Amino acid sequence: MIPAAFEYYRPKDLAGVLSILEEHGDDARVMAGGHSLIPMMKLRMAEVPHLIDLQDVDGLHGIDISNGQIRLGAMVTQAEIIDHEGLAAVAPILREAALQIADPQVRYMGTIGGNVANGDPGNDMPGLMQCVNATFHLIGPEGERSVPARAFYEAAYMTAREDEEVLTAVTLPVPDGGYAYEKQKRKIGDYATAAAAVQIVKEDGVCKAASIAMTNLSDTPVFSEDACAALLGTALDDAAVKAAVTAMLGDIDPSEDNRGPVAFKKHVAGVILRRAIERAWSRA
Amino acid sequence: MSKKMHIKLNVNGKDEEFLAEPRELLIYTLRERLNITGPHIGCETSHCGACTVTINGKSVKSCTMFAAQADGAEITTIEGIGTPDALHPLQEAFKEHHGLQCGYCTPGMITRATKLLEENPNPTEEEIRFGMAGNICRCTGYQNIVKSIQAAAAEMNAAKEAAE
């Protein structure tokens, strides 16, 4: 379990990172917490001749909340998300989800940037970020640009990020209404068999806005517009929730693996989404 | 082979300097280079927690960190927690409450538990189970590990009160 040899770099600024990426192209890769990348390097499923450690890079750390906007630096860890009281007060869904990722040791190291940039369908943050309508900020040789989380994922491990681009931050509007992150896993620390991120706004007993995204049920996270639409304008009676679940099932495309056959995954997805909707509604 | 790096660590209060390939995993640095064999290798795949050490105040699985990443860091292993003559309250409690059987997971368990109790000096059973979820034990069924951590917490809190 020893990775292939590589050159190690620990630049202090983004200019340093970008110049190494430019010089070595495909042969260079950034590392954040390393808790997805190092296991892949040990299995020799990822080959990284030039490894750029982001830990000392200026400007990638920190959580800022102002004017209804939240900014999470790419190197913010899951543990920092959990511990930040201000963040939990305005966006409690982030803490609820982070607490369901991996285990304490992994959460001290795993970062938001690594989790959303990785492109593994099993990662929990991508679906969560689609639910809260986050934006990912990238910097590359051509300058800076931003991509909505809902347009970022193309296929497993394929994202809108170019190889020579670095993700610097994730921003999101302070979410509105009730929330829930529900995750079914085989054991604590496991990736999801199915997970649902839900935000619902209630006004006079009626659903005014809904946002629903599912994890590990396709080769990308699934933001289900039809499931959201099924809840809008209803009082979230049983028929509305059923319609939302049916709409969601039409949008996912799970495949059979060691977490179960397709029919089982669809069943679990339905149960999890129903729970998440009911809990979000009860908090709305 | 890539070129070797000059790496500096502070392990259990002692400065260490050496040349190593960047791909060297920290668990091997500790065990084979520095002969600090308390942290164990259970799975080598980031799952079991037997290799847990404290790095700059965080519990980390040292099989999932390169020594190069730890360059400049302060590291505590089980060797830095109590001595045979003056056991740490957690070590004493594990001994007293049968918190171990074969002992393979124990260095990682206790190292992780020191950090857990630092963050939460009075954990409930549920908080202990959740906070120790990154450490697997094949022997005890966890019941006595939970009891040991509860007993150590009580002991440490009593000692703190007595000191005040």
Ligand SMILES: Cc1cc2nc3c(=O)[nH]c(=O)nc-3n(C[C@H](O)[C@H](O)[C@H](O)COP(=O)(O)OP(=O)(O)OC[C@H]3O[C@@H](n4cnc5c(N)ncnc54)[C@H](O)[C@@H]3O)c2cc1C
């Ligand atoms: C035992 C275990 C259980 C886990 N369980 C879960 C789980 O339940 N849910 C879950 O979501 N995750 C889980 N993970 C993954 C963990 O949360 C990872 O740490 C996380 O997905 C990746 O974050 P990282 O900072 O470690 O990224 P790295 O491993 O450092 O990087 C991952 C990928 O993203 C790229 N990358 C990283 N940062 C950037 C950046 N700023 N810009 C561009 N590219 C970047 C890297 O090049 C690499 O390709 C688990 C991991 C382990 C070891």
Ligand code: FES
């Ligand atoms: S040996 Fe590191 S987690 Fe098992």
Ligand code: FES
């Ligand atoms: S005591 Fe044997 S593995 Fe825990």
